[in-house]
Amino acid sequence: MSLKTLTKPWEAMAYGFLDGSAKREIRRKMIKAIAVPGCQMPYASREVPMARGWGTGGLQVSLTLVNPTMRVKVIDQGADDSVNAASIRRFIARVAGAPTTMDTLDADLIQSRHRIPEEILRDDQVLVLQVPNPEPLRPVQPNMSIARQMHADADYGRMWLQLYEQIVRSGRVMQGASYPSLVHGRHVMTPSPIPRWDVPKLNMAQHLTILSAGREKRIFAVPPYTRVEPLVFSDVPYKVEDHADLTCHRSGTRGFFMNEIPQEDGSSAFEVSDSEWGVKAIRRRDGEEVALGETWYKNGRMPS
Amino acid sequence: MTLTLDAPRIVTTHPLVQVRNVSKSYGPVQALRDVSALAYPGEVLGIVGESGSGKSTLLRMMNLEETPDTGSYTLDLPDVSGNLFDLDRFARRMLCATCIGIVYQNPHLGLLMKHSSSGNVAERLLVAGERSFATLRAKASAALEASEFPLDRLDAPPIELSGGMQQRVQLAKAIALEPALLLLDEPTTGLDVSVQALVLDTLKRLQQERRITMVIVSHDLGVIRTLADRVMVMRGGAVVEAGLTDQIFQDPQHAYTQQLVHAKL
Numbered sequence: 001m002s003l004k005t006l007t008k009p010w011e012a013m014a015y016g017f018l019d020g021s022a023k024r025e026i027r028r029k030m031i032k033a034i035a036v037p038g039c040q041m042p043y044a045s046r047e048v049p050m051a052r053g054w055g056t057g058g059l060q061v062s063l064t065l066v067n068p069t070m071r072v073k074v075i076d077q078g079a080d081d082s083v084n085a086a087s088i089r090r091f092i093a094r095v096a097g098a099p100t101t102m103d104t105l106d107a108d109l110i111q112s113r114h115r116i117p118e119e120i121l122r123d124d125q126v127l128v129l130q131v132p133n134p135e136p137l138r139p140v141q142p143n144m145s146i147a148r149q150m151h152a153d154a155d156y157g158r159m160w161l162q163l164y165e166q167i168v169r170s171g172r173v174m175q176g177a178s179y180p181s182l183v184h185g186r187h188v189m190t191p192s193p194i195p196r197w198d199v200p201k202l203n204m205a206q207h208l209t210i211l212s213a214g215r216e217k218r219i220f221a222v223p224p225y226t227r228v229e230p231l232v233f234s235d236v237p238y239k240v241e242d243h244a245d246l247t248c249h250r251s252g253t254r255g256f257f258m259n260e261i262p263q264e265d266g267s268s269a270f271e272v273s274d275s276e277w278g279v280k281a282i283r284r285r286d287g288e289e290v291a292l293g294e295t296w297y298k299n300g301r302m303p304s
Numbered sequence: 305m306t307l308t309l310d311a312p313r314i315v316t317t318h319p320l321v322q323v324r325n326v327s328k329s330y331g332p333v334q335a336l337r338d339v340s341a342l343a344y345p346g347e348v349l350g351i352v353g354e355s356g357s358g359k360s361t362l363l364r365m366m367n368l369e370e371t372p373d374t375g376s377y378t379l380d381l382p383d384v385s386g387n388l389f390d391l392d393r394f395a396r397r398m399l400c401a402t403c404i405g406i407v408y409q410n411p412h413l414g415l416l417m418k419h420s421s422s423g424n425v426a427e428r429l430l431v432a433g434e435r436s437f438a439t440l441r442a443k444a445s446a447a448l449e450a451s452e453f454p455l456d457r458l459d460a461p462p463i464e465l466s467g468g469m470q471q472r473v474q475l476a477k478a479i480a481l482e483p484a485l486l487l488l489d490e491p492t493t494g495l496d497v498s499v500q501a502l503v504l505d506t507l508k509r510l511q512q513e514r515r516i517t518m519v520i521v522s523h524d525l526g527v528i529r530t531l532a533d534r535v536m537v538m539r540g541g542a543v544v545e546a547g548l549t550d551q552i553f554q555d556p557q558h559a560y561t562q563q564l565v566h567a568k569l
Binding site (some may be wrong): 140153155166 | 420440
């Protein structure tokens, strides 16, 4: 037996691009994050061949979780076919040899920016959200040391101050995305810039959600079956966007989160934001046999 | 008919605030040297002294922002017991929010400058756990009204307001939860004389209406004379003289106090 037979052949890079120690660290931090839902865990955030702020946090988590049998789906603002989503998907496939998909039902690992798919995720699926700013207290407490103390003390009174200000200035809560939410009755998190429409999807969801901020070097998680409650005043109820009555001008689906597309005559058309949902609806309309999953919103309402 | 006399109030009532033998040094600088202070319910205690005499340090300690090297601090309130300096951060925050109000000399310390004025007052209520928008709004306006803040500027951020108005917002924030103790750190310094008089007027009226115990720190003897019932004169981190306001001003005993009073007159 020679040394050569015992050592692995030389490779240009480790499986899944990140080296073993980096993946081990992220794995440990993910476990910690799951153990304390909504609490931000610092991690080292390695270099990946992408600029910080473009989804490096989500990418590192995806690269750590991925294995050659996992089907990977990447979404950017609801679309699977945008440049960013396509590049990340191709990169993961290339370094991990993982199959890719656009169908939410087929995917095992979903990395997403700004949206949660409209179809209900199962308990064997993992959602990875890219987070630009993980600190919900930053607008009300610029000093991060004090903000961490506030998290430790569950001193979240000032979060409502932000909402108060919005109602006073504009007559309603203006927080459109990353709506601060209380996880498991303890930690307030910013659920990445998903719209208000998507926050109720996280509440008592079957799937695991991992949120990772590469530039800010923080991982936090919403484990399956965990309460996620948006912060509200007792007399001002939580409202999702008024998209329940909008119809997609391409696929004809109704009651989902829409992108507004300005038209030349000044009016606007709407297109379903979850592009794959729209594609599947069109294919089914054209007579193809397509499996449409159960959706979170039914007729534009979230069943309570 | 027999005539019965009640014992004087000062004998029967317990002091609300008791600070005992507090010392604090910052490296080689001794900021406070064995300082004790008492304030009875509904009383206004004035603390005078030159810059660096330790009066603001003492006030910050009363607001539990700092812990002394030695000494104790008690408040005679229901649900509050023991030396308050022993409390942890969490308990201190709750106590400060519910029982103590403070007005700083520099409004930037006490206010969120870019948030609305009513929001600044509402913050206090939010920290104490109020979660109804309508109640917050009503209570914030009531507190601002009590501190004679013009209600049409309710939602203007303090950064757009004049110095006097900023102090009124701070005052409204401090009294929003009807604290037992109100701390005032040079509340009128930096305001011009007419505005100063108006703010003092408000303070005096509030004190009379609500019987709040106040501790007011100032280097301005005029302010102390207008408001305070009792005065403590501090110098170099120690109390040099203490007594009733009139007594101190009419008949100062300590050389430094004499100098101070004469400089004023």
